[in-house]
Amino acid sequence: xxxxxxxxxxxxxxxxxxxxxxxxxxxxxxxxxxxxxxxxxxxxxxxxxxxxxxxxxxxxxxxxxxxxxxxxxxxxxxxxxxxxxxxxxxxxxxxxxxxxxxxxxxxxxxxxxxxxxxxxxxxxxxxxxxxxxxxxxxxxxxxxxxxxxxxxxxxxxxxxxxxxxxxxxxxxxxxxxxxxxxxxxxxxxxxxxxxxxxxxxxxxxxxxxxxxxxxxxxxxxxxxxxxxxxxxxxxxxxxxxxxxxxxxxxxxxxxxxxxxxxxxxxxxxxxxxxxxxxxxxxxxxxxxxxxxxxxxxxxxxxxxxxxxxxxxxxxxxxxxxxxxxxxxxxxxxxxxxxxxxxxxxxxxxxxxxxxxxxxxxxxxxxxxxxxxxxxxxxxxxxxxxxxxxxxxxxxxxxxxxxxxxxxxxxxxxxxxxxxxxxxxxxxxxxxxxxxxxxxxxxxxxxxxxxxxxxxxxxxxxxxxxxxxxxxxxxxxxxxxxxxxxxxxxxxxxxxxxxxxxxxxxxxxxxxxxxxxxxxxxxxxxxxxxxxxxxxxxxxxxxxxxxxxxxxxxxxxxxxxxxxxxxxxxxxxxxxxxxxxxxxxxxxxxxxxxxxxxxxxxxxxxxxxxxxxxxxxxxxxxxxxxxxxxxxxxxxxxxxxxxxxxxxxxxxxxxxxxxxxxxxxxxxxxxxxxxxxxxxxxxxxxxxxxxxxxxxx
Numbered sequence: 001x002x003x004x005x006x007x008x009x010x011x012x013x014x015x016x017x018x019x020x021x022x023x024x025x026x027x028x029x030x031x032x033x034x035x036x037x038x039x040x041x042x043x044x045x046x047x048x049x050x051x052x053x054x055x056x057x058x059x060x061x062x063x064x065x066x067x068x069x070x071x072x073x074x075x076x077x078x079x080x081x082x083x084x085x086x087x088x089x090x091x092x093x094x095x096x097x098x099x100x101x102x103x104x105x106x107x108x109x110x111x112x113x114x115x116x117x118x119x120x121x122x123x124x125x126x127x128x129x130x131x132x133x134x135x136x137x138x139x140x141x142x143x144x145x146x147x148x149x150x151x152x153x154x155x156x157x158x159x160x161x162x163x164x165x166x167x168x169x170x171x172x173x174x175x176x177x178x179x180x181x182x183x184x185x186x187x188x189x190x191x192x193x194x195x196x197x198x199x200x201x202x203x204x205x206x207x208x209x210x211x212x213x214x215x216x217x218x219x220x221x222x223x224x225x226x227x228x229x230x231x232x233x234x235x236x237x238x239x240x241x242x243x244x245x246x247x248x249x250x251x252x253x254x255x256x257x258x259x260x261x262x263x264x265x266x267x268x269x270x271x272x273x274x275x276x277x278x279x280x281x282x283x284x285x286x287x288x289x290x291x292x293x294x295x296x297x298x299x300x301x302x303x304x305x306x307x308x309x310x311x312x313x314x315x316x317x318x319x320x321x322x323x324x325x326x327x328x329x330x331x332x333x334x335x336x337x338x339x340x341x342x343x344x345x346x347x348x349x350x351x352x353x354x355x356x357x358x359x360x361x362x363x364x365x366x367x368x369x370x371x372x373x374x375x376x377x378x379x380x381x382x383x384x385x386x387x388x389x390x391x392x393x394x395x396x397x398x399x400x401x402x403x404x405x406x407x408x409x410x411x412x413x414x415x416x417x418x419x420x421x422x423x424x425x426x427x428x429x430x431x432x433x434x435x436x437x438x439x440x441x442x443x444x445x446x447x448x449x450x451x452x453x454x455x456x457x458x459x460x461x462x463x464x465x466x467x468x469x470x471x472x473x474x475x476x477x478x479x480x481x482x483x484x485x486x487x488x489x490x491x492x493x494x495x496x497x498x499x500x501x502x503x504x505x506x507x508x509x510x511x512x513x514x515x516x517x518x519x520x521x522x523x524x525x526x527x528x529x530x531x532x533x534x535x536x537x538x539x540x541x542x543x544x545x546x547x548x549x550x551x552x553x554x555x556x557x558x559x560x561x562x563x564x565x566x567x568x569x570x571x572x573x574x575x576x577x578x579x580x581x582x583x584x585x586x587x588x589x590x591x592x593x594x595x596x597x598x599x600x601x602x603x604x605x606x607x608x609x610x611x612x613x614x615x616x617x618x619x620x621x622x623x624x625x626x627x628x629x630x631x632x633x634x635x636x637x638x639x640x641x642x643x644x645x646x647x648x649x650x651x652x653x654x655x656x657x658x659x660x661x662x663x664x665x666x667x668x669x670x671x672x673x674x675x676x677x678x679x680x681x682x683x684x685x686x687x688x689x690x691x692x693x694x695x696x
Contacts, residue, residue, distance in 0.1 A: 036103035118278035166414035292383035298493035302520025324521035344374025350385035352439035396455035403453030629679030
């Protein structure tokens with residue numbers, strides 16, 4: 001017996017021969033789909049009872065026309081699903097279908113952009129204006145307090161990111177009085193008070209500008225809010241893990257640092273800084289965002305409309321958890337099996353084309369080699385990336401002292417919502433939209449860490465090490481390396497997809513078992529030789545139950561090929577690298593001269609440099625910063641800057657990387673047209689990298 005009941009307790013009257021067939025799919029093998037779970041068409045007479053059932057919503061003159069309504073479906077008296085009945089009038093009858101679980105969720109979300117989905121206004125907690133107009137706490141102090149909070153305690157956080165191109169070169173103190181270009185967004189420095197902290201516009205000097213305030217939202221908060229829009233809560237061991245709780249979505253849109261009333265307040269006392277979440281997330285749809293996160297972490301999404309629960313789990317975690325149920329006793333016939341595709345995969349890392357650090361001197365994007373499994377025949381482009389990291393002098397040291405700190409770095413145009421910066425090209429356009437897109441990138445916020453001299457600062461990274469180069473995490477946001485996504489989980493995921501076999505198995509399931517089946521969990525089956533094996537559900541098609549109260553089910557499952565748990569990779573111990581630069585050597589004469597240095601590295605087994613280390617094919621990442629000058633000594637002189645990473649392979653205990661490397665060169669002026677290069681300044685430095693720490 002099929003009973004489809006609306007919220008008023010009324011039951012849809014069906015034709016006597018109406019059968020209910022539902023189909024549910026799990027997207028283990030797809031990247032660009034969020035599969036819907038639906039029923040096959042349902043026909044019902046358009047009689048008075050059914051007109052009332054649908055609330056006359058089909059009528060064109062209805063006060064509130066609608067063709068979707070929430071219902072519950074019972075099979076043989078057992079609640080099968082709470083879902084949505086979508087209907088229309090056709091040939092004088094009601095014709096519709098059921099949107100089950102994910103279909104209901106995606107129907108609510110798929111047309112929304114992140115901007116539309118997140119109109120949420122977050123109060124940063126700046127407080128009361130006193131009698132002389134001071135705000136307590138000031139924005140910079142509140143940013144510091146938020147940065148010190150554990151992940152998940154607040155929707156967003158703050159930390160410094162190196163980005164010298166956030167504002168355009170043409171923005172100067174002449175075009176915007178009081179403006180000073182900053183190296184970082186969310187500037188964290190040694191303040192005039194002697195204490196470290198954030199610096200905001202007008203923080204210490206009246207009318208000073210250039211100190212951008214850029215919030216970074218936690219991924220977990222964004223995912224939870226998305227599902228809450230559909231009326232679901234998330235249950236996920238992956239999302240609840242400490243490593244994932246620390247993930248933030250990289251943002252380069254600055255807030256309006258001016259304050260406004262918190263609510264209608266005739267006294268004008270209560271004020272505060274506010275952040276509209278959607279303006280600080282990537283310009284993309286909710287469905288594209290979910291697909292990108294799914295692909296980057298090898299996730300499966302599962303939904304249960306009865307409990308209003310969304311499940312998000314990694315492939316490897318589902319496999320390791322074992323079977324949630326043994327379906328062997330419900331098998332009702334022979335099985336069919338397909339051959340594995342074995343075309344292989346070629347997985348390409350996501351590179352944000354707006355970040356100049358990933359481009360060569362001609363502006364072409366530098367793409368790393370793809371990660372290949374099997375024959376590499378099927379190209380996959382991941383949609384989530386990360387930032388580069390850099391080690392450079394810390395701004396926290398007292399005068400006369402030096403220290404190094406590690407920060408994320410990019411060279412990418414930002415956006416600002418602050419009308420003070422209306423003269424800037426980074427301000428909103430005439431339609432109120434941001435002018436510069438930023439790709440979906442993640443960083444791991446590690447909280448307050450220390451620079452090399454022990455000064456505290458808020459730290460985000462793409463790595464598992466903190467600011468002191470001590471390993472504090474277990475999963476990096478890079479694809480490569482011992483802690484990178486490829487070795488941690490993506491290699492196994494794509495190996496499974498390449499070698500799995502589809503198996504079709506007929507079942508006779510009691511309605512209670514069918515209703516409780518968790519499609520995102522593994523199941524056990526015994527196909528032959530009485531050997532039970534674990535499988536993943538790919539598709540489930542179920543008919544309404546027969547006289548025995550059991551549903552005929554056509555179950556499609558995916559085998560788990562041997563070799564998923566491949567032998568652990570053997571890694572060399574992490575070494576400490578000492579950077580050695582020779583004294584400068586200068587040749588030529590003034591106006592026609594060249595200055596060179598020789599750069600080499602030494603490897604040590606310990607930070608104290610007591611024991612040399614021997615390395616074999618160690619990949620070193622260097623950063624080159626270069627200024628090319630055009631027509632020096634003329635009024636047309638200009639310099640063009642570029643910056644990027646270089647890679648060197650090192651062996652042994654010491655290695656010379658560059659001999660007589662030009663750090664400065666000047667040549668006579670060739671013409672006065674301003675288009676001939678005649679000067680060069682460049683530097684080399686070690687970047688953080690896989691398999692080594694830096695001696696600073």
